[in-house]
Amino acid sequence: MPTGERAADAASRPGRGQTAPTAGGPWCDRCGEAAATGPHVGCAAARALEPPRYCAHCRRRMKVQVLPVGWSAVCVEHGELRG
Amino acid sequence: MPEILDQARTQVLENGVGLDEAGVLAVLNLPDEHLPAALQLAHEVRMRWCGPEVEVEGIVSLKTGGCPEDCHFCSQSGLFTSPVRSVWLDIPSLVKAAKQTAETGATEFCIVAAVRGPDARLMKQMREGVAAIKAEVDIQVAASLGMLTQEQVDELVEMGVHRYNHNLETCRSYFPNVVTTHSWEERWETLRMVRESGMEVCCGGILGLGETVEQRAEFAAQLAELDPHEVPLNFLNPRPGTPLGDRPVVEGKDALRAIAAFRLAMPRTILRYAGGREITLGDLGTRDGLLGGINAVIVGNYLTTLGRPATDDLKLLDDLKMPVKALSATL
Numbered sequence: 001m002p003t004g005e006r007a008a009d010a011a012s013r014p015g016r017g018q019t020a021p022t023a024g025g026p027w028c029d030r031c032g033e034a035a036a037t038g039p040h041v042g043c044a045a046a047r048a049l050e051p052p053r054y055c056a057h058c059r060r061r062m063k064v065q066v067l068p069v070g071w072s073a074v075c076v077e078h079g080e081l082r083g
Numbered sequence: 084m085p086e087i088l089d090q091a092r093t094q095v096l097e098n099g100v101g102l103d104e105a106g107v108l109a110v111l112n113l114p115d116e117h118l119p120a121a122l123q124l125a126h127e128v129r130m131r132w133c134g135p136e137v138e139v140e141g142i143v144s145l146k147t148g149g150c151p152e153d154c155h156f157c158s159q160s161g162l163f164t165s166p167v168r169s170v171w172l173d174i175p176s177l178v179k180a181a182k183q184t185a186e187t188g189a190t191e192f193c194i195v196a197a198v199r200g201p202d203a204r205l206m207k208q209m210r211e212g213v214a215a216i217k218a219e220v221d222i223q224v225a226a227s228l229g230m231l232t233q234e235q236v237d238e239l240v241e242m243g244v245h246r247y248n249h250n251l252e253t254c255r256s257y258f259p260n261v262v263t264t265h266s267w268e269e270r271w272e273t274l275r276m277v278r279e280s281g282m283e284v285c286c287g288g289i290l291g292l293g294e295t296v297e298q299r300a301e302f303a304a305q306l307a308e309l310d311p312h313e314v315p316l317n318f319l320n321p322r323p324g325t326p327l328g329d330r331p332v333v334e335g336k337d338a339l340r341a342i343a344a345f346r347l348a349m350p351r352t353i354l355r356y357a358g359g360r361e362i363t364l365g366d367l368g369t370r371d372g373l374l375g376g377i378n379a380v381i382v383g384n385y386l387t388t389l390g391r392p393a394t395d396d397l398k399l400l401d402d403l404k405m406p407v408k409a410l411s412a413t414l
Contacts, residue, residue, distance in 0.1 A: 031323065032166065049361055049389045053166035063170045068141040068383035069183045069393070 025056030032059055051083060085109075085117050088124055091347050096128050101348045104304035110344040111296045115336055118343075122375030125343035129376050132350040136408040137400055138313075138379040140191035140225075140355070141184030141393075144386040145172050145212065146205060150197040152229075152264045154252065156289055158322035158387050159197035165324035167387055177212045181220045187382050187393040190410045192216065193225040193248060193285075195386055199265065200230040206238060213242045221410060225285065230269055236276045246283035246312065249273050254302035257294045274309060283312035287357065290341055291319035291333040299341060303348040313379065314352050316345060318359030320388060332359070335368045339375055346376025355379035361391060369396075373403055 026035050029052035030043035051064050055075035062073040062081075073081045087102075087109035094100050102110065113121055149161045149169030158165040172180075181192045194212065196205055205228065213224050226239060227248035239247065251270055252258065258267040278284050286309055288302060306314055318333045333341075338360075346354055356377050360369055369391075373380075380400075382393035400407060 050387075051389065061166050061168050063168050064387070065147065065170055065172060065176070066144060066384050066387055066389070067176070067180045067183070068143055069180075071384065071389070 025058075027054055027056050027059040029054050029056045032061070052081065084120065085113060087113070088117070088120055091124055091128075095347050095350050096124065096131055099132055099350050101307050101350055102344075103348075104300050107303045107344045107348050108297060108300035110347055111299055111340050113340060118336060118340060121343040121347075122339060122371060125346040125376035126374050128346055128350045129354070129378050133353070133378050135405050136378070137373070137405045138191060138353055138355070138408045139187065139189040139397075140193060140379065140381050141180070141187065141189050141383050142193040142195055142227075142381055142386065143172065143177065143180045143184075144197065145177065145194050145208060146196040146198060147171075147387065148197055150199070152199050152262065154262050155326040156252075156261065156292060156319055156322065157197075158325055160325070163324050163326070165322060171208070174208070174212050174215050178215045178219055181216045181222055181224075184383065185220050185222045187397065188407045189382060189393075190223055190408055191225055191246070192220075192222045193227055193246075195227040195248070196229070197386075198229045200232070201228045201235055206235065209239070209244075210242060213244060217243060223410070225283075227285075230265065230273045231276060233276055236273075236280045236282070240280050240282060244282060246285050247277045248285035248313075248315070249277065250288050250315065250317075251286055251302070251305065251309075252288040253292050253294055254298045254305055256301060257292070257298045261292050271309075274311075284309070285313040285315065286311040287313070287315035287317065287355070289317040289319050289359070290338065291330065291359070291363075292327060293330060300344070303345050306345075307348045310349075311352060313355055314345065314349060315355040315357035315381070316342065316377075317357040318363035320359040320362055322387075333363045335364050338363045339368065339371055342372045342376045353379045355381065357381050358385045358388065358390075366391075366395075370399060370403070373399070373405065 028040045032054035051071040052073050057078045062075045064073045071083050147170045148159045148167045150159045153162045158167045184192045223245050225246040226244045255267045321328050321330050382396050384390050
């Protein structure tokens, strides 16, 4: 009885969330901690099925709207991301 | 063959009478080697009493975050340290989301708000939003706005909202462990008003909140007593910052056992895959559930998290030769 793949496997597929959660800035866009504290592997896996929550440039919490198709995330300082 | 499956074959498959709480518990406790037989029987029950069609739905958050309630699984509560911020969706974006949902072949579009219950601002947004969707998009509109007053129920009926979602989330005995800012009975009262209004009742919950197997059976029995038109079945996706953020996800086989058990408790309901299936079941498990009692899916993204691409689910349904329910069949 197959029970299917789990989050880590699902995360390996491209085309859902963004790429690395720390791409483009010093902060992890999922947990909001410093990118330098580690590879944020768990965050990267989770981001396959989540939009970003923190601005990777300034660590502000972003206003995120998830839609049936896609999402948008707005940082008051650094503008809007779409996925 | 376990005795409970023999009993279910006669009682549920042949006579259309759902299993009671003890029967559901027996299914939930089946050893792994009998899980394929339970899923096969649940699939036969679904095909016999519901047919091969699958109802496809999209959901959207009209008002995200900042909720005053403390549902321990929810990242939208304003009482936790979740990173989800409050945001409202404007009407043009709402209509666009409805159009995108309709383009997938979905017949249902559910508008959701993270609130205890709607206030005047939210009801105004709903009036304008539902009217705009109905003017431009050929899709059924459902709503999920928390607890309602009788006046709000009547107003939603006037707007043309055909189905109302209000999940009990878990069984009555476990509910106080999950929510303390309102009661299970308050939710039940809203469901009673919705049913009496003529709107279709959509009521399900989340598995994996820490409830026991016995409480899962209790929940299925309580839902069967409510007899909702639709039961959305979620599996906990632990959210950072919430009290349940560190809970383990439901094991895939336990999730499949629950799907079969809930179908055998409610042979005629629309049993919908909702949130959490991606991490609990993955792609293969999603297929197993559709062959084990599920006859509806939420396609695309959820309220604060992302789902499988709608095209993946639609291809799977095509592979399984399960036709998407047409809009004309819902009217």
